[in-house]
Amino acid sequence: MHIVLVEPEIPQNTGNIARTCAATGASLHLVGPLGFSIADKWVKRAGLDYWHLVSIYQHDSLEELWAAYPESTFWYLSTKGKRRYSDVTYGPNDFLVFGKETRGLPESLLARQQEQVVRVPMRDEARSLNLANTVALVLYEALRQQGFPGLYP
Secondary structure (H helix, E strand, O other): OEEEEEOOOOHHHHHHHHHHHHHHOOEEEEEOOOOOOOOOHHHHHHHOOOHHHOOEEEEOOHHHHHHHOOOOOEEEEOOOOOEEHHHOOOOOOOEEEEOEOOOEOOHHHHHHOHHHEEEOOOOOOOOOOOHHHHHHHHHHHHHHHOOOOOOOO
């Protein structure tokens, strides 16, 4: 599996997500511009001593990412999605794409990719979940569907 963070802003979230990627074997793709340096102490601290277990790739834009993986399936997580994240079938090489903490993914992207946009159900009064929590929730559902490949029972 691949986790994609588009223009992440909070280093601690990215560090926590890197730790989740390390624990699951998922690759982490960072699409710039980033709101911090990858060497930031908060990123490093949140990721603890798991950094050697994470495959991290940096991309200047989503277009660059798509060009690098033209045959891949991309799922876009948004509170504006019509389908629940648990109602789709994920493949082992799928990309789970998450937007920046303050604004999510661009509206223009969501409009173009409507069939690939999914959401996590929540109360109407809640704006959104924490990014790191959402990544873990959706990634583990995708891995559950595949029988948790390569993970200790």
